[in-house]
Amino acid sequence: MNVPETMRAVQIAQYGGPEVLEVTEVAVPVPHAGEVLVQVSAVALNNTDLWTREGAYGRPEEPEALSGWRGPIDFPRIQGADVAGRVVMVGDGVDKSLVARRVVVDPADYDAEGPDANPVGLMGSERDGGYAEYVIASAERVHDVTESPLTDDQLAALPTAYGTALGMIERARLQEGETVLVSGASGGVGLALVQIAHARGARVLAITSESKIDAVREAGAHEVVDRARDVAAQIHMAAPDGIDVALDVVAGDLLRDGLPLLREGGRWVIAGALGGYSVAFDVRRLYLRNAQVIGSAMHTPRHFDLLMHLARRGEIQPVITATFPLDQAAQAQDELARRAHVGKIVLRP
Structure with missing residues (x-):
């Protein structure tokens, strides 16, 4: 597939309100060994986006400190944990049959190998996320959902919200x-x-x-x-x-x-x-x-596998309340912060 050299993305360069969200042009990242490049079809918003942008997570030794999910954010940062899209390029050692497959990205970074590892980092906080036309992900963290009856918007609604919910229910x-x-x-x-x-x-x-x-x-x-x-x-x-x-x-x-x-x-x-x-x-x-x-912080790999099984079978039906184009990320986050809606808000890059 032809991949451009640059892409549109929404970055934050500091903690603050919606005004710190900036639509910009950046280089399309290149997948390294064990990674894939995903063209983003939809990226869902979460409270984590608001709290990361505001630096509202604090630190164990300093609860009022400005901080991302697991510590200070390395600015500039592209937000967005919840991505559905298609694989357009793979790095060395990755099965090329993944190209063109419809996928959902598990946004968590884990503390160990194995099905019960704990999440210790989050896409869009500890590394760049999906408020962009393309995003890099580990091949181990992309799940093929090509056959799912759910829409891309619904698939994007799953990782953080439904992953967190399933993690809570399992625990x-x-x-x-x-x-x-x-x-x-x-x-x-x-x-x-x-x-x-x-x-x-x-x-x-x-x-x-x-x-x-x-x-x-x-x-x-x-x-x-x-x-x-x-x-x-x-x-x-x-x-x-x-x-x-x-x-x-x-x-x-x-x-x-x-x-x-x-x-x-x-x-x-x-x-x-x-x-x-x-x-x-x-x-x-x-x-x-x-x-x-x-x-309960998010999910384990085992929980996420179970969630993707439900998604492939269409056994859960996320409710999408609104969609916005990428350049309206600030308005979308404003809408999320008002909490007047029921369901999920989605950006479509």
Whole structure:
């Protein structure tokens, strides 16, 4: 395939608001040994894009420090973790039959080999991502989804949101028939949690704003809690015997107020801090009920393989709420930050 020498990309050269997103022309990267070059068909937005741009992740020793996902960002950086596209060039040692195949890129960098490795870096934060016409990826991290019935937009919606959701559900050991609470249920991860937990046969209680209740119920929630009212009281009314699992991207007061609602042996899995990262709670609610609080950052390679299996079979249907051209990345991130939507926002380079 003919590949140009330059491409359009959206870079950030410093931490800041949407104004730091700059559409520019850069050289098309060349794949090295073990790598492929992917022509980007669609790249989905995530909260990670906002927090990386803002430097909002902090550091273990300095929570207020400006930082990317795993440390200071090496500027300039092309954002975008979630890429669907087609392979147009391969480096040495890569099977040439991958060229022209439709793929989804696993955006994680892992700490080890093997199916249960932990993610320690993210495309679009620790290395350049998909807010561009082309992106480099390890051949081991591209998954052939040529036969999937999903659109490119839907495929791009999967890696971070659905990968994070599946990682949470797997780490929670969610079982059929259990009662599960999902916070932030109208967002990308939240809606994915609702869909996957419902498909696994769980009874799903979801928390969202009043205007989004119908959309969240349509995604598979059995009961929906209005976050503007007394959330703990509503959960207790909907599940008087308690909940088995909480899948939480909010934390903050919800964690403090919700822990007493866990049943014996319950699991509270956290993958976000939209409601605040500093939390105080009664630790007796943990040890007296043999409960667990579990941190969950994205997915493992095994989780991502399972996600791609679901994608090839069309067993999950991501909701796309809006699409933008690449040069409107700032407007797209503004739309994401307003949180008035249900589902995923996608850029089309």
